[in-house]
Amino acid sequence: MGLPLNLAMTPAEMFSAKALPEKIAWMACHFSPYGEGLTNIPDLLPAGSMLILNDRMPCQGHSPDLAAHQLNDAVSRLDCESVLLDFQRPPDAESEAMAEAIVRALSCPAAVPVHYAEKLGCPVFLPPAPLHVPLEEYLRQYQKQEIWLEAALCQETIRVTASGTAYSPQLPPDGLAGGHYDDILCCRYLTKIAPDEVRFTLFDTLQTLSRKLEQAQTLGAVRAVGLYQQLG
Secondary structure, eight states: OOOOEEEEEOHHHHHHOSSOOSSEEEEEEEEOSSSSSEEOOOSOOOTTOEEEEEOSSOOTTOOHHHHHHHHHHHHHHHTOSEEEEEOOSOOOHHHHHHHHHHHHHOSSOEEEEHHHHHHHTSOEEEOOOOTTSOHHHHHGGGTTSOEEEEEOOOEEEEEEETTEEEEEEOSSOOOOOOSEEETTTTEEEEEEEETTEEEEEEEOOHHHHHHHHHHHHHTTEEEEEEEHHHHO
């Protein structure tokens, strides 16, 4: 059995899809701009789906108890399997209290970004490993926690010059193909040699990402979450 992959879909993507993926994630619930609770909670989802709550709208001024109650009610009503708190803003006392209230109240597993997970002792949601870092090395420090890994097609440029080495991730990726495959980094790469530098372009394909997720499972990851618009 492969690593479970939830594909995050917007309501519009779900409505227009000819067939839904085996495992989906609702993208996303938000903190309401008009009150203390949540908004954009779905009315219907396939059983076993994931709910995502992000902080596109900041949580400051919202009630942790109300948000936790609303999410737990949605989990029970929709028969959701899991919840992802995709909090990308810098953490503060209010966001930490919000994450703790939700994680403690939920009847299903919930993952949070690394800057929240250590205090809460819950699953940690990790961004993709930098392409120049072996996955085993990247995940090693999180082995004591349940790991949920972001699945994404990444690209990175490494420039080697007389003054040193510079690493530059590129978002969004160019959709490159060809090149050579590196088994340790589990990605492909292109090389360009110029008079004043050597440039390596590392990139993922669907095939290398699939291998990377297989490797992640052997290293302790239990779930992956990716964007439908990129991987679907």
